[in-house]
Amino acid sequence: MGLTIGVIGLGRIGGFHADTLAALPTVDHLVVTDADPAAIDATTARLSTARAAADADALLSAGIDAVVIASATPTHAELIEKAVAAGVPTLCEKPIALSIGDSAEVVRRVADTGVPVRIGYNRRFDPAMAAARAAVAGGDLGFITTVRSTTLDPAPPPPGYIAASGGIFRDCAVHDFDTVRWLLDDEVVEVYAAGGNQGDPYFAEVGDVDSASILLTFASGTVGVVSVTRYNGRGYDCRLEVHGSTDSVVAGWDDGTPVRNLQPGNDFPGGTPHAFFMDRFADAYRAEMTAFCDTVTGAGSAASGPNATGAGIAASGPALCTAHDALEVAVIAEAASRSAATHQPIRTDEVRAQYISTPRQQGSPT
Ligand SMILES: NC(=O)c1ccc[n+]([C@@H]2O[C@H](COP(=O)([O-])OP(=O)(O)OC[C@H]3O[C@@H](n4cnc5c(N)ncnc54)[C@H](O)[C@@H]3O)[C@@H](O)[C@H]2O)c1
Secondary structure, three states, X not given: OOXXXXXXXXXXXXXXXXXXXXXXXXXXXEEEEOOOHHHHHHHHHHOOOEEEOOOHHXXXXXXXXXXEEOOOHHHHHHHHHHHHHOOOOEEEEOOOOOOHHHHHHHHHHHOOOOOOEEEEOHHHHOHHHHHHHHHHHOOOOOOEEXXXXXXXXXXXXXXXXXXXXXXXXXXXXXXXXXXXXXHHOOOEEEEEEEEXXXXXOHHHHOOOOOXXXXXXXXXXXXXXXXXXXXXXXXXXXXXXXEEEOOOXXXXXXXXXXXXXXOOOOOOOOOXXXXXXXXXXXXXXXXXXXXXXXXXXHOOOOOOOOOOOOOHHXXXXXXXXXXXXXXXXXXXHHHHHHHHHHHOOOEEHHHHHHHHOOOHHHHOXXX
16 A cells, blocks of 8 residues: 655645656555645646645645645745644655744754654755765765855746745755755854845845855865855756865766856767756655655655654765754854845854754754
C-alpha cells in the first residue's frame, strides 16, 4: 500500500510538486487544495490519482500520510502548526514564515511534538552541490577560504508574489544561505548586505530590492559571498564555488550555465541556457520528495528523526532541512535584511538573542 500525500497550494511550485509526487512509485494518491478553485480543478484534471479537498482543514482530515505545503509564504506558519496538531508529517516550502519572530515561534511549538517538520531547501539534493559538501567534509579542499553562491533569476515573479514574499533576502537568498551553511557545516557569525533597484518599481514600493549581494563571515573564518537578482536576462543561473587551501570545486557549471564565455578559443558553456528553477532542479526536487516519503515510511536515515536540532547539517549525505536548520537560515536572512537597511554589518548572535530563547532552538549540535 503506497502513500497518500496532501498538497496545499498548487501554484508554480505546488503544481510542480504534485506532478513529481504523483510520479513517485511510493505514492498512490494525492489530496490537493488551493485557495483558488481553478488551481484545484487544473490539478485533478491533470493527475488521475489526485482528488480535491475544499480547504486545508478538510485535507488534513482526509486520511493522508503526510502533507507538502506549497502555498504562499504568509500561510506557512499557520498551516505547519495545523498539520503538526493533526499529527501529519510535514514538508513546507521555504521559508518557515515571513518574520524571524514567527519562524522562531513555529519552531518552538513543533520542537517536541514528535511530528517531523522539514523545510524545502531543495539544493541539498542537487548531485553536484552534495558532492561539493562531501569534498569539504572529506578535507579534499584543505581549509575553506571562500564560498560563492549565486541565484540569478531570469525574470521577476509578479507584483503580488513579491509583496507577500518577505523580500529578496527571506525569499530568494535563503536558498544560498541554507546551501553554504549546510555545505560548510559551519555557522554564520556576521552578515553585511547591500541591494539596489533598477527594474520594475513594484520592488521599491514594498521596500524590497531586485538585486543584492551579501557577505557572510563564518565561525571558522571562511568568507562567503551570495549574489542574487530577479533580472538575469540570459537565464536561470544558480551556481556554487568553493575554494580551499589545496583545491577548488564548482557546482552548477554545465552546458546550460547562462553565461557567454568571451575567452578566445573556449566555447564552454555552449548549450541552451537554463530557463528556470523547474528545469535546473527537476532531479533535485524529485530526490527531495523521495527523501520526504522515506522519512514518512521510516526508510530515510539522515536527519529523519523528529525535529532534531543540528541533525541537518551534521548528517552525512543529502538530508532534508530540519525546522532548526531553517530557523538558522531565517536568522541569516533577518541579519541580511537589517544590514541592507542600516548599511551596517549585523552579528547573527544579536538576532538569535532577540528571537530564539530556548537552548533547543539555539541548537547545540547534539
Ligand atoms: N523551493 C523552491 O525552489 C521554491 C520555488 C518557488 C517557490 N517556493 C516557495 O513556494 C511557495 C509558493 O510559491 P509559488 O511560486 O508556487 O507561488 P504562487 O503564487 O505561484 O502559488 C501560491 C499558491 O498558493 C495558493 N494559496 C494561497 N493561500 C492559500 C491558502 N491559505 N490555502 C491554500 N492555497 C493557498 C494560491 O492560490 C496559489 O495558487 C512560496 O512560499 C515560495 O517561497 C519555493
